[in-house]
Amino acid sequence: MLNANLLRTIRRIEYRTRRLVTSSFTGAYRSRYRGQGMSFVSVRPYVPGDDIRAIDWKITARTSIPHIRQYVAERELSLMILIDGSASLMFGTQERQKREYAAELGAILAYSAIFNNDKAGIMIFTDHLEHYVAPAKGRKHILRLLQDLLTYTPKGTNTDLGAALRTANRVLPQHSIIIMLSDFLVPPENYAKELAIVAQRHDVAAIMLTDPMEEVIPSVGLLHVQDSETGDVHLVDTASKKWQKAFAQQRTTLQTARDDAFKRAGVPTVALSQDADYIPTLIRFFGQSVGKQS
Incomplete structure (x- = not known):
């Protein structure tokens, strides 16, 4: 109820x-x-x-x-929305968590598929498969997807995108559409091999969810920072130029490695920040990135 x-x-x-x-x-x-x-x-x-x-x-x-x-279409399309349910998606400084942001984006993508007479399904993952709804059509189905997106509480905290991609590749028919919603705050070694394999069989795209606070942490002095996925707590001096430089370098290194992995796999990506209107960006992204045809 x-x-x-x-x-x-x-x-x-x-x-x-x-x-x-x-x-x-x-x-x-x-x-x-x-x-x-x-x-x-x-x-x-x-x-x-x-x-x-x-x-x-x-x-x-x-x-x-x-x-x-x-x-x-000469074939019926199936859209599978892979949604990162790990603890890092519980972060948010714009009146909502990235997880809620992902739910709204997932709803728009699912509605778009069904409006175009395609099937839509969702897969919520952490370090294991949390929740799976097979692609289908109809208003009742889309309402179920929306309810699950808003109410499902993942049990895991870590991220294993590689395992999620392997599962999607196994259960979906060839030439399906796979759209990933994640902050991708894990080393690309976690998923690069699987990403390249899946991209050869399906039309894959990645939507990278960001929050302004993740890009630049303000200088506010000593601050306890907790890793949402491991639970580790560290005391850091955000006023330290050395620490700020190291933080920026670590993030740049991760982003560069991530972007290289997607480029090698031929998978288009778009970054969406919670403090910006995402609709114009998505329109440009889908308009410019022409998918593979069977």
């Missing part, structure tokens, strides 16, 4: 995501995953965010209203 507060939250997110995916965002999603190599079925008025390559110029000239050509 859903309590009143949870039901209100689900309805609010459902309303917002439905409004977004039926306007600009759905065009970007369609552009990436349904753009070329499809069977033509009809034309319809242009919606902001649609792929301009699909514009039917003859009908546009005749009616003075932009129209695009619609296509039907």
